[in-house]
Amino acid sequence: MLTTTDYTTLTQKLNEWYNESAKEKVQDWIGKELFDVSETNWQTYNYLILNGLAKFDRVAEGAQLPVASSVEGDSVTATQRRHGGRISITKDMRMFERYDQMQELIRSNVDYAFDRVDQSQADLLTNGFSGTSYTDIYGYSQANTTPDAVVFFSASHTNNQNSTTARNLIRNSAATANPALSRDAIITARKDAKTHKDPNGTNRPINLNQLIVSATNEDLAERVVFSSGVQGTPNVDLNPLKSKVSNILVWSRLDTRGDGTDTSAYWFMADSRNIKNTLKSPFAQKPQMGESTQVHDSLNWEYPIDAYYVLFLGQPFNCWGTTGAN
Amino acid sequence: MLNYANLVSQGRAKAYGQPWSPEELEALMALEKARSLTRLEAADYIRNGIKTAEDYDKAVEKNFKPLGVEEAVKESAKIIEDRGKEIVKSGRKTKQ
Numbered sequence: 001m002l003t004t005t006d007y008t009t010l011t012q013k014l015n016e017w018y019n020e021s022a023k024e025k026v027q028d029w030i031g032k033e034l035f036d037v038s039e040t041n042w043q044t045y046n047y048l049i050l051n052g053l054a055k056f057d058r059v060a061e062g063a064q065l066p067v068a069s070s071v072e073g074d075s076v077t078a079t080q081r082r083h084g085g086r087i088s089i090t091k092d093m094r095m096f097e098r099y100d101q102m103q104e105l106i107r108s109n110v111d112y113a114f115d116r117v118d119q120s121q122a123d124l125l126t127n128g129f130s131g132t133s134y135t136d137i138y139g140y141s142q143a144n145t146t147p148d149a150v151v152f153f154s155a156s157h158t159n160n161q162n163s164t165t166a167r168n169l170i171r172n173s174a175a176t177a178n179p180a181l182s183r184d185a186i187i188t189a190r191k192d193a194k195t196h197k198d199p200n201g202t203n204r205p206i207n208l209n210q211l212i213v214s215a216t217n218e219d220l221a222e223r224v225v226f227s228s229g230v231q232g233t234p235n236v237d238l239n240p241l242k243s244k245v246s247n248i249l250v251w252s253r254l255d256t257r258g259d260g261t262d263t264s265a266y267w268f269m270a271d272s273r274n275i276k277n278t279l280k281s282p283f284a285q286k287p288q289m290g291e292s293t294q295v296h297d298s299l300n301w302e303y304p305i306d307a308y309y310v311l312f313l314g315q316p317f318n319c320w321g322t323t324g325a326n
Numbered sequence: 327m328l329n330y331a332n333l334v335s336q337g338r339a340k341a342y343g344q345p346w347s348p349e350e351l352e353a354l355m356a357l358e359k360a361r362s363l364t365r366l367e368a369a370d371y372i373r374n375g376i377k378t379a380e381d382y383d384k385a386v387e388k389n390f391k392p393l394g395v396e397e398a399v400k401e402s403a404k405i406i407e408d409r410g411k412e413i414v415k416s417g418r419k420t421k422q
Contacts, residue, residue, distance in 0.1 A: 075329045132345040149333045149345035156355050158338050163358060163365050 002094035007301075010089070010102075011292065014303060017103050018289045021110035029114050030251045031121030034212070034319075036276035037283055037309075043080050045282050049073030049147055049315045051161060054200040071200075073160055074147035076312055080284045083116070083138065084306025085109060089292070091299040106289075113287045113305055121281055122253035124311050125212075126263040128152030129169075129178075129323050136311075137258035146316040153321040159199040166196060170269065170322035180324040181217050181267045183224050183231055186241060189269050189320050196317055206317055208269040210247045214254040216264035217324075221248050247272060265324030274318040284308035334395055337369030341395055346372075353377040370394050 002010055026032070055068030087109050093101050120137055127134040127144045128151060136142040145151055148158045155177060156165040170189045172179040179185040193206040213221045224231045225245045229238065255264040270278075287307040294301055333339035337354070340346050346354060350372055358368040360379035370392040371377075376385050385392075393401065 074332065077327050079327075130348060132347065143328070145328065145345050147328060149328050149330075149339040150351060151345075151348050154348065154351075156351055158365075160332060160336055160338070165355065 002097060006094075007292075010094075010301075011303075013099075014089075014102065014106055015289060017106040018110055018305075021107045022114070022287065025111055025114040029118050030249065030253070031118045031281070033249060034270065034275050035121050035279040035281040035311075037281050037286075039286070040080075040282040040284055042282075043284065045078045045080070045280075045310065045312075046075065047078070047147070047280060047312070047314050048075040051159060052198045052200060052202065052204065054198075054202060071161060073199075073315075074149075076147040076314070078280070078282075078310040078312040080282075080308045080310050081140075082306060082308050083113075084287075084304055085113070086302045086304050087289075088295075088298075089301040089303065094301070109305060110287070113307070117287070117307070117309065119253050119258050120311060121279070122251060123258045124152070124279070124313070125268060125319075125321060126254060126257045126261075126266050128313075128321060135259070142311060144313075146313045148316075150316075152313055152316060152319075154316075157316055161199040164197070164199055164201070166198075166317065167192065168316050168320045170267075170320050172326075176326050178323045178325045180265060180322075180326065181213065181220055181224065183241065185322065186211065186224065186245065186269070189322075190244065193269075193271070193317070193320060206271050207273075208271055208320060209245055210249060210270040210272040210275070211245050212249045212251060212254070212268040212270060214264045214266065215250055215252040216255055217267055218248075218250045221250075221267070245269075263323075266321065267324055268319060268321040270320070271318045278314050278316060278318040280314050281309055281311050335366075337365040337367075340369075340373060341398075350377070357382055373398070 051071040051073040053068040053070055055066050057066050059065055087105050089102055116137060123136060124142070124144065130151060132145050132151060133141050133143045146157065150157050153169045155167040155169045157168065158165055169177050170179065170185055171177045171192070172182070172185045173188045190208050193208045196204055196206050198204045211221055211225060225241050225248060227239050229236055231239065254266055257263045285308040287305055290304045290306070292301040292303045330339055330342045334342060340350065354368050354372045357363065357371060357377070357379055358365055361382055371382055371385065374392040376382050376392070
């Protein structure tokens with residue numbers, strides 16, 4: 001039987017299991033590949049878009065270089081939210097030294113914690129096509145607009161300098177928005193992103209070199225991108241996408257949204273160097289297990305697992321998306 | 327939380343805490359372009375339910391002046407105040 005004198009030893013054991021499980025789970029956490037999950041001390045995180053420095057002129061001999069001043073764009077603030085749960089080590093488990101059950105409890109809950117974080121991040125993408133907010137998997141309202149107050153994937157993102165707009169909603173070569181995954185749509189998205197202009201009218205090319213798909217689209221995505229010839233055709237023309245799209249990220253949480261909607265046709269493209277400027281999820285505390293407390297009546301030892309994080313969208317143009325409906 | 331003070335003052339959000347719906351934003355862009363309005367001018371018409379260039383023409387013809395956000399806030403405050411005054415004036419008894 002485990003008694004209160006074994007408390008420290010048991011807690012150490014549980015922590016070991018927690019760390020083992022968390023280490024494995026972090027490797028499966030796809031969201032961290034795309035989202036900025038850096039740690040922050042700020043309870044309220046402030047993000048400001050800079051619409052770009054626009055000064056690089058020809059200068060006469062001996063003249064002073066013109067000063068570049070930053071043009072501030074839209075801003076957004078996001079306040080950290082606490083998420084967590086408690087694992088109960090019951091008196092029975094301690095009485096009969098059921099380490100097998102305890103280990104399973106820890107493993108299962110650690111898995112669940114990371115699964116929830118990952119799903120909440122995937123949902124920010126799959127909810128990015130309509131409305132201005134949605135109910136997240138925790139039951140709270142989550143905004144799905146970028147700092148310009150426009151839904152994440154849009155053909156008309158606005159700016160605070162002038163009335164020009166810019167898109168990050170994928171279309172095909174016939175200008176139909178929300179195309180299904182195809183070679184044509186990938187090429188058009190890459191072209192649209194490369195010709196992206198900032199509010200000053202300067203071409204700021206975005207290199208969409210990462211394809212993000214659901215598990216349903218995995219096979220098609222790999223054939224479209226990695227075929228040596230043009231996918232689906234009998235000719236022997238080479239497939240330039242093979243070298244342009246350097247990475248396919250298969251994210252099974254895109255198949256079904258947290259609310260149960262089938263979103264398996266949705267797909268996304270990203271500029272892998274800058275995607276973390278778009279998808280923001282700062283953590284004030286990554287999921288971790290704390291010291292237990294004993295519940296008086298049941299004599300359970302309850303171990304809390306909690307985390308502080310928040311989701312929001314930054315500058316939209318490093319991530320492009322489509323529902324694949326057309 | 328978005329910077330609604332800026333967004334509303336530039337016609338880029340419907341009201342404080344309320345972004346344009348994608349349909350409204352599309353209508354706003356179309357109206358702005360079709361009638362060469364500033365975004366702020368077009369935004370006031372969209373807020374007042376005038377969402378197409380044809381409806382805009384009819385409204386202008388009838389000399390319609392759309393309510394801006396500030397005016398709408400003042401107007402709604404007045405409506406709420408008047409409701410209270412009305413009930414007091416009517417002298418209805420409340421249950422003890």
